[in-house]
Amino acid sequence: MIEVKKLVKKYGNHVAVDGLTFSIDKGRVYGFLGPNGAGKTTTMNIITGYLAATKGSVTVNGYDILKNPEEFKKSVGYLPELPPVYMDMTVREYLLFTAELKGVPKKERQIQTEVIMSRVKLSHMADRLIANLSKGYRQRVGLAQAILGFPETIILDEPMVGLDPQQIIEIRQLIRSLAKNHTVILSSHILAEVRELCDYILIIAKGRLVAQDTPENLERLFSGRDTLCLEVKGTLDQIKQILADVRGIEDSEFSRKAEDHYEVKLTPKEGADIRESLFFAFAERRCPLLSLYEDNGSLEDVYLKLIQEGGKRHESRLQKRA
Numbered sequence: 551m552i553e554v555k556k557l558v559k560k561y562g563n564h565v566a567v568d569g570l571t572f573s574i575d576k577g578r579v580y581g582f583l584g585p586n587g588a589g590k591t592t593t594m595n596i597i598t599g600y601l602a603a604t605k606g607s608v609t610v611n612g613y614d615i616l617k618n619p620e621e622f623k624k625s626v627g628y629l630p631e632l633p634p635v636y637m638d639m640t641v642r643e644y645l646l647f648t649a650e651l652k653g654v655p656k657k658e659r660q661i662q663t664e665v666i667m668s669r670v671k672l673s674h675m676a677d678r679l680i681a682n683l684s685k686g687y688r689q690r691v692g693l694a695q696a697i698l699g700f701p702e703t704i705i706l707d708e709p710m711v712g713l714d715p716q717q718i719i720e721i722r723q724l725i726r727s728l729a730k731n732h733t734v735i736l737s738s739h740i741l742a743e744v745r746e747l748c749d750y751i752l753i754i755a756k757g758r759l760v761a762q763d764t765p766e767n768l769e770r771l772f773s774g775r776d777t778l779c780l781e782v783k784g785t786l787d788q789i790k791q792i793l794a795d796v797r798g799i800e801d802s803e804f805s806r807k808a809e810d811h812y813e814v815k816l817t818p819k820e821g822a823d824i825r826e827s828l829f830f831a832f833a834e835r836r837c838p839l840l841s842l843y844e845d846n847g848s849l850e851d852v853y854l855k856l857i858q859e860g861g862k863r864h865e866s867r868l869q870k871r872a
């Protein structure tokens with residue numbers, strides 16, 4: 551388990567990470583989601599021991615990163631945004647070299663390297679120079695070096711950046727297979743990618759955690775009360791008069807689609823189900839209700855709202871849930 555408490559990182563006067571607190575449980579895939587410059591890489595660099603925090607603490611299974619750097623390094627594997635590969639080595643040479651750097655015992659290096667190359671489907675490239683590999687295969691080499699030593703947690707910074715769609719599918723499958731044996735934390739600024747792969751999402755904006763939950767709960771939590779969308783054939787006056795007689799409407803918005811054809815968005819009062827009343831109210835006045843559906847928002851809406859507002863409006867909601 552990784553626990554991050556009140557983490558702050560300043561570059562000069564610029565606050566890149568602003569009081570992040572979260573924990574990572576074993577065996578799940580976590581997504582760090584946020585726009586460019588949100589502080590994802592900085593946070594990952596701190597929790598992998600590459601960068602010192604200005605304030606705050608990081609512990610892995612109870613070990614403080616500063617007091618027990620060796621224990622810490624053994625339990626975390628890292629694939630930075632730019633994988634640290636040596637172009638003039640073959641895949642096997644590089645992985646054996648990395649195993650040595652990571653302190654894998656000499657007698658285990660060879661076998662571990664072969665097992666991991668097979669796991670990330672690199673065995674057939676073992677004797678190729680890294681310089682001659684495609685970006686997708688280089689990324690696999692980066693993943694392989696992160697898994698060497700079989701750390702409990704694997705941290706991947708923007709693992710899909712620069713890959714073509716086919717390579718993205720392959721790396722995604724690999725990450726999924728890694729998740730069977732490791733806790734995985736990956737960062738991305740692409741929502742679809744994170745939603746596809748992760749059990750739990752941490753959204754950060756401007757260095758702050760603005761939401762964290764499962765993708766489904768985030769959608770539910772922030773979509774709020776469902777909006778009802780109606781398409782009605784009638785004049786604006788007529789529609790407003792009918793709605794005035796329906797109980798349980800908190801708010802309404804009208805937009806004209808064509809002559810005597812309006813789209814209406816209604817926010818019902820807390821707990822009110824007004825669908826039947828709407829149906830009969832329009833039917834009784836012989837005003838055709840062309841469609842009626844619930845619009846409960848999508849994770850895209852949630853994400854955009856959160857990052858645009860820097861999370862301010864939603865922090866109280868998060869605090870209430872905490």
Ligand SMILES: Nc1ncnc2c1ncn2[C@@H]1O[C@H](COP(=O)(O)OP(=O)(O)OP(=O)(O)O)[C@@H](O)[C@H]1O
Nearest residue numbers: 561564566584585586587588589590591592593739
């Ligand atoms: N070494 C540095 N010196 C000064 N400022 C930095 C440094 N590294 C990052 N920053 C700034 O800190 C903020 C957070 O950067 P960081 O790279 O952590 O964000 P990110 O979410 O990973 O973005 P991206 O998706 O673009 O990688 C940005 O405003 C960035 O310009």
